Structures are given as C-alpha cells and as structure tokens.
Amino acid sequence: MKKIIQTITLAVAALIFAGCTSNKNASEENQKTEPLKLMSPSELTTLNTSVMLDFPDAIVQTAAFEGLYALDDKDQLIPAVAEAMPEISEDGKTYTIKLREEAIWSNDDPVTAQDFEYAWKKMIDPKNGYVYSFLVRDTILNAEEISDGKKAVDELGVKAIDDHTLEVKLKEAKPYFTSVLAFPTFFPQNQKVVEEYGADYGTSGDKTVYNGPFTVENWGQTDLSWDLKKNEKYWDHENVKSDEIHYEVVKEASTALNLFEDGQLDVATVTGELAKQNQGNPNYHSYPAATMNYIRLNQKRKGKDTPLKNENLRKALALGIDKENLVNNIIADGSTPLYGAITEGFVSNPETGVDFREEAGNLMMYDKDEALKYWELAKKELGDKISLDLMVVDDGSYKKMGESLQGSLTKLFDGLTINVSVLPTETALNLSRDSDYDMFLIYWTPDYQDPISTLGMLKTGNDRNYSNPKFDSLLDDASVKYATDLNKRWATLIAAEKEAIETTAGMIIISQNQQSVLQNEQVKGLNYHTFAAPLTLKNVYKTTK
Structure with missing residues (x-):
C-alpha cells in the first residue's frame, strides 16, 4: 500500500472479496442473486483515486472505477477500458493503447484518452503532494523532473493522440509497466466533474462520477458503512454478478465471527485463536x-x-x-x-x-x-x-x-x-x-x-x-x-x-x-490478487437458497 500500503491478513485480510473472471456457464448466468454483506477492516477514506491511502480505498476504487487493464482470477492482466493489450515499441519505451469506444461515465460522458492524461498529470503535479505520485515518477518520461519542479506538468510523457488513443513514453524500459496500469493511481478522472466539486470531489458517493462496475451510495467520509450498486452505465454491466454489495467496517475478529453466525455477514475475516478454532468449520477457507x-x-x-x-x-x-x-x-x-x-x-x-x-x-x-x-x-x-x-x-x-x-x-x-x-x-x-x-x-x-x-x-x-x-x-x-x-x-x-x-x-x-475467512456457501467467485487491489468485486455474487 507507499507502501503503505498492498497484500492482508488483517488489513487486507479483510476487505472482502473478489473475482475478476468473466467466463461463466449458462446456468450460473441465469441464477438469481441476493445482496452481499461484506466487511472492511478499516474505514474508506476517499473515492478520489489521486489520494488513495489504504486497502479499503484500493478495493472500493477498483470496484467503482476502471483503468486501462484489470486482473483476472489468475492474476493475469486483461484489457479493461483498453480494448487490447498495449502496442510496445522495440526499445520498450513507448506504449500505444487503444480505448474501447463503448466505455462511458455514469453521467453519460465518454471515457476518453484525455481522462487518463488529465489524471496522470494531476497525480505528478508537485503542488498536490499525492502519496502515490512516486508510481508516476518512477516510470513515465519527465515525471521525476516535474516532481522536482524542474519541468512543467505538460511535459509528462503521456498524450491523448485522439479521444480513444493514448500514447505513453517511459524514461526507460519497464518490463512490468502494464501491470502498474491496473493500480488505482492510473485510473482515469473526469476533469469536468473533478473541477465542478473541487475539494469535495470523492468525499462522498454523490460527489463522484463512476466508470467501473459499481457506484458508491450511502457513504461520506467518517461513515462506517456504504453500499455498492451495480452501474448500469458500465460498458460490461451484463457481466457484473451482484446488484448490490453492502459493506460494514468491522475491526475485531470476534465481532466478525458473531455477525457471520447471526447472518449479518456473508464473509468474515478470522484471525489468531479464532482462526485456529474454526479450521474444522465447513465454512472456513484460507487463501494465499x-x-x-x-x-x-x-x-x-x-x-x-x-x-x-x-x-x-x-x-x-x-x-x-x-x-x-x-x-x-x-x-x-x-x-x-x-x-x-x-x-x-x-x-x-x-x-x-x-x-x-x-x-x-x-x-x-x-x-x-x-x-x-x-x-x-x-x-x-x-x-x-x-x-x-x-x-x-x-x-x-x-x-x-x-x-x-x-x-x-x-x-x-x-x-x-x-x-x-x-x-x-x-x-x-x-x-x-x-x-x-x-x-x-x-x-x-x-x-x-x-x-x-x-x-x-x-x-x-x-x-x-x-x-x-x-x-x-x-x-x-x-x-x-x-x-x-x-x-x-x-x-x-x-x-x-x-x-x-x-x-x-x-x-x-x-x-x-x-486470508482466513468464514464464507457463506452461497457466495461464489472469490479471488484474491497479489498486486494492485488485493481483491476485485466485479464477479463476486451470492446465490439465492
């Protein structure tokens, strides 16, 4: 996670849960689902991807927004807003990425290459002092000089060639660069909406615009619960499995266990002695x-x-x-x-x-x-x-x-x-x-x-x-x-x-x-990731009994 921050037994060990697969059989596709009740080990601090702080932020932001690439259930990169994997120059320094034209924001604005250029330039602007700006600084051409105040922000090596073509120039070849693009720091932002809300952007569910599988409702900073609702404007909404996911902040494993046994949680993180005691429980699962x-x-x-x-x-x-x-x-x-x-x-x-x-x-x-x-x-x-x-x-x-x-x-x-x-x-x-x-x-x-x-x-x-x-x-x-x-x-x-x-x-x-959890047998599609957000929510769902 600056690191702060990534991959936890409790920290992440908690925010439950995920899956990034999209190939389901017909019977699964036709199953009815129920609202999911999940837990987070700590508060959600922001919906502004520029100021992401911790695991809850990364997980919720990856549910509400979508970058160029995402992770499947095997931690392999797959196109998201991008329509295909990047075209990379022979020297490994220039990436050309085509965006899918059907991607739109929840306010009906198209998701464009300019949205990525705007977000990344805002991220590296030294006047903002964003924690995760180092990811841009370490990879993209001129970012280090911009961060140090030696070059203008517009000299960052990212350019919208047209509405659906993004060109990225790196300061040197980075074999891992495509995987960086799955992290929320590199997600797009709608400049019009960001500037409309100013300092309030991302501080509540209704002061944000979304391009991912879900929208966030019933949340404002300091709240200990929130809801994710299926985003019908999302380009791939037909493959989003859940209509609604409810989150509660639960910091103690004993509380999580009680809520699970009472049916108020569908997945509960257990640790320490409680994890030991429940290893024989048929609902117990342990994920690497x-x-x-x-x-x-x-x-x-x-x-x-x-x-x-x-x-x-x-x-x-x-x-x-x-x-x-x-x-x-x-x-x-x-x-x-x-x-x-x-x-x-x-x-x-x-x-x-x-x-x-x-x-x-x-x-x-x-x-x-x-x-x-x-x-x-x-x-x-x-x-x-x-x-x-x-x-x-x-x-x-x-x-x-x-x-x-x-x-x-x-x-x-x-x-x-x-x-x-x-x-x-x-x-x-x-x-x-x-x-x-x-x-x-x-x-x-x-x-x-x-x-x-x-x-x-x-x-x-x-x-x-x-x-x-x-x-x-x-x-x-x-x-x-x-x-x-x-x-x-x-x-x-x-x-x-x-x-x-x-x-x-x-x-x-x-x-x-x-990750040791008690998991309702009706919950399907949980997958954890070893980088980027610890888990994704696009394909997790709960079947009806």
Whole structure:
C-alpha cells in the first residue's frame, strides 16, 4: 500500500472479496442473486483515486472505477477500458493503447484518452503532494523532473493522440509497466466533474462520477458503512454478478465471527485463536496472499536521529524476533514466517520459472546469540538504556502482535524499553508519512508485479530515512542498465534485497499473510490478487437458497 500500503491478513485480510473472471456457464448466468454483506477492516477514506491511502480505498476504487487493464482470477492482466493489450515499441519505451469506444461515465460522458492524461498529470503535479505520485515518477518520461519542479506538468510523457488513443513514453524500459496500469493511481478522472466539486470531489458517493462496475451510495467520509450498486452505465454491466454489495467496517475478529453466525455477514475475516478454532468449520477457507507484515524502522524523527540510525541496533532487533513463535502461536491464522521482502509465489525467474523467494533464500532468521552480540555493540554506541516507540494499527491482531514483540524483545535485550501505541489505520499512516514514529508494524501489498514495487520503498528519499548508496545503485542498475537483460536484472534484484534486508537491516520482515475467512456457501467467485487491489468485486455474487 507507499507502501503503505498492498497484500492482508488483517488489513487486507479483510476487505472482502473478489473475482475478476468473466467466463461463466449458462446456468450460473441465469441464477438469481441476493445482496452481499461484506466487511472492511478499516474505514474508506476517499473515492478520489489521486489520494488513495489504504486497502479499503484500493478495493472500493477498483470496484467503482476502471483503468486501462484489470486482473483476472489468475492474476493475469486483461484489457479493461483498453480494448487490447498495449502496442510496445522495440526499445520498450513507448506504449500505444487503444480505448474501447463503448466505455462511458455514469453521467453519460465518454471515457476518453484525455481522462487518463488529465489524471496522470494531476497525480505528478508537485503542488498536490499525492502519496502515490512516486508510481508516476518512477516510470513515465519527465515525471521525476516535474516532481522536482524542474519541468512543467505538460511535459509528462503521456498524450491523448485522439479521444480513444493514448500514447505513453517511459524514461526507460519497464518490463512490468502494464501491470502498474491496473493500480488505482492510473485510473482515469473526469476533469469536468473533478473541477465542478473541487475539494469535495470523492468525499462522498454523490460527489463522484463512476466508470467501473459499481457506484458508491450511502457513504461520506467518517461513515462506517456504504453500499455498492451495480452501474448500469458500465460498458460490461451484463457481466457484473451482484446488484448490490453492502459493506460494514468491522475491526475485531470476534465481532466478525458473531455477525457471520447471526447472518449479518456473508464473509468474515478470522484471525489468531479464532482462526485456529474454526479450521474444522465447513465454512472456513484460507487463501494465499502476497501481503507481508513488517516493521518500518525510522532513522530520523522530527529532525533528530532516532536510535534506529544505528545499524547494530537494527540487526539486533531483526535477528531477535522469533518469527516461528510469533506467527504460529500469536497470529495463528495460517500466515507463514517470511524471510525476505519479496513474498513467496509473487514473481518468478523469467528464464527458469524459479520463485524469487526460493532463489534468494532465507534472510535474517532468528538467531538469539547473534542478536545479543549486535545488542552489546549497539549499547556501546548508544548507551545502556535504549527506548523505542512501536506504532501499530488497530486492525485485527496487530495490537496483539505489537504487545508480543514488546514483551519478547524487552525480555531478550536488557536495557531496552518499547512503548506500544495503537492507532486507527489512517492516523498511523499519516504519522508514518510525516516520519513521526520510531517503529511501525504494518502490512504491505505490492502495487505491481515486480520486486521493485516492494524494494523501491527503501530507495533514498523514503519516509523512514533509510539511505544506502549501494542499494540505490543496485536498484538503478535493475531499472536502467539491465532493463532489457532479464537475467542480469533478476540477479541484481536478488542482490538488492540482500543488501537492504540482511546486510543493513533496513526493515524487519515478519510474515506472509493468509486470508482466513468464514464464507457463506452461497457466495461464489472469490479471488484474491497479489498486486494492485488485493481483491476485485466485479464477479463476486451470492446465490439465492
């Protein structure tokens, strides 16, 4: 998710649910459906795709709007507003994309190439300061210079050739670029409507215009529930399975379980002990995800270095966490310990097909003796008493995880104090963006299908103040020097992960999520995604009894 943000056991582990398939047999097509009752682990903050903040935003925005490409049930890219896959120049730097003429907004305006050009230029305009502008900055020609105030916004490498032809120029070849276009940052915006509502655009369901499968009703900022209604103006509305989906914000697994058993939820996320207890339940399902839980380590706070500027302290903490115990006994929801920033099953070697995690190996496994050695070195440099703040979100089991980490680390390291604060997700994410924290236990799902989507969060200039010239150089080589040499690019990305996670302990990886849910047997078509929005809603539905 800046990352904030992607793929969760609770965070995403929750927003239920999805599917992006469209090939159904005739009997399924003719089945009557009932309104779906789903849950979100935290509030929806905005319908403005430019200011998307978290998983609920990504999921709802992907339901209400549509970009050039979407994901099918196998995480493969398929045309959406685009009528076909892009035409890519021989050097990999120019993409020409044709838009389908039947795509319209819910106010009957056509969806045009200008809508994409407008949205992307607004995204990179430095006066707006949008969180996800880095996705544009990292890929499109002149975006970095525009972001730095050195070039005009109109020089961005995107151009509407005509109403239904978009040309995109990249600063260098990006093998993953098409997958980036499935992320809400790159969705279109209707300039007329955005300017009509001004600062109020996207703050409520009726101050927005839609081009996706659903419209959003009965929602305004701070509301804890909302409805998705089938958008009859959507070009592919005949293949949208649900007429109505009702969402409620449910932050506690015990509450979700009670609501499910009472018939007030059709899909309920369960975690920890509740997940364990329900594994024999016929309604229990566990789905893999590319979301990881990790700890951000901030090296500068309010203009002053934090203790985490010290590499020995970072290594002590990273090596001192018994992930097997934490994940299997505390989280206990089917998630697995993770020993690297790139999750299992997310991306494979382009030549051999070997999974990245398998080829890169395990990094920073629990080692009590090594952890204590680094702790003693850290104390010599920082003093015998070290105090750190640990911020966690109030979704699901994060409080429990934070308290467990607090207990185990302060027990292991004599002289360490950890103060845990539990905050609403939006509040915590805003504090993290302002670098106002020491440690932050949070989740992350890749924005697009490439290791750089995750590794890029540690490139110099990030909000945790980690800066490593060697790591930056490796990422630059993978992005530029080896952009079209896939073997060397792959090896360079493996080296970059090792440099950031093991050699310098830039952040602490905890686990890879499994989505554990109780699911009404009438609910069909649930599919999770490993990048972009964690799940899509176009084809999910509930049959009548």
